[in-house]
Amino acid sequence: MFWRLHCYQPYEGVQRTSSQSGTGACTDPLPGQRRGRARHVLHRIESKWRGLAQCDNQTGALVVMAALRPYEKMPAVNAGAVLLIGSEESHRELLAQAMLREPKAFDVKIHMAHCLPLPFEGDHLRPRFDLVVFLINLHSQLSLNNVLSSMLHLDTYFYLGKICFVATRGKSGEVQHCIVDITTVKDLADKHLSILIQSELDNEDDVTYTAQRLMNILKICAGLVPGISSLYMGSVMKSF
Template identity: 65%
Template sequence: MATLRPYDKMPMVNAAAILLVGSEESHLELMAGAMLKEPKTFEVKIHTAPALPLPYERDPVRPRFDMVVFIINRHSQRSLARALSSITHLDAHYFHGRVCFVATKGGQGQMQHCVVDTSTVRDLADSHLSVLVHSELDHAEDVVYTARRLLNMLKVCAGLVPGFSSLYMGTIAKRF
């Protein structure tokens, strides 16, 4: 159960691998399904996990992850706790633009029912120099929009966009 490192394996040609980490399996499935349905010019390998570290036995067949996305449900303190404990199992090189946080729930009329405050998730993303995306995974349009955003960021992180590096991710991706 070692630290996940971005440069231990060779990159795939015209392909990118993403790891979705979250305690809500339904959110992981929704996001993975939406990402697979989107038209794209490169191959996408999507892996999901409830938390890190990943099992060591599968390491030889596991691809190099170009991007790690933590999906935090703002209605669940357990979701935030799992993200916080999982972050410690990532190599520091992932925090050079290869980590993204997706905060779900808390849209119009639901803010008073949130257990996790928006500022907590924003501070978490800021302290790790990562992009924060707010999304309502209860609406199909928001799921598709979030999937498109993640695919665009993944394309940059995988090195498939000439002239851009994942180091620029914080400056080219606006927070929503």
């Protein structure tokens, strides 16, 4: 079994690959409580994505890459792939390395990028992404804007349980220095039926705990927990 870590830069290829293996556990299912909103969210996001495509056609701008789709490639057997999106490379690195250290009984591929869309180069080498994690630094408006613009390049089906938000640098002692209100991020996650994890990546224990939670979410999104699909993620939000 292999653990792979890939870093994407604009129009560049893979920078590094790491490997590790182990055993892991899964989370317990909770009864669905919010699936009634799924169709409404899907319709709203589809409308926004179609509007963006129409605007590009009118301006004559070249679309660099179509929306990232969760089901356009075949899944790997007993494996899960996660894509970390964030404007701060150090945060992506810390979280990715912590996830690599977590023992699991399935193959894990971790890819990182500053933003979406991803370049065409190497697209045939990328796996089917089961989970997309957006990292938001509450001390940076640029970080939030980067996430909002990247979300426009995701296929609508990602928003049915296959995305997650991680908010950093929002601890009580630094609230007065936050440029992005945590309420804004909470509303963003709630509108997209997604899990929000608040983490301090300068704390080793917090980084480890966040990595464990993301690995549990990835296992569900990859379909490796019998009887549970990613559609349940909106229902188990509060359990995380």
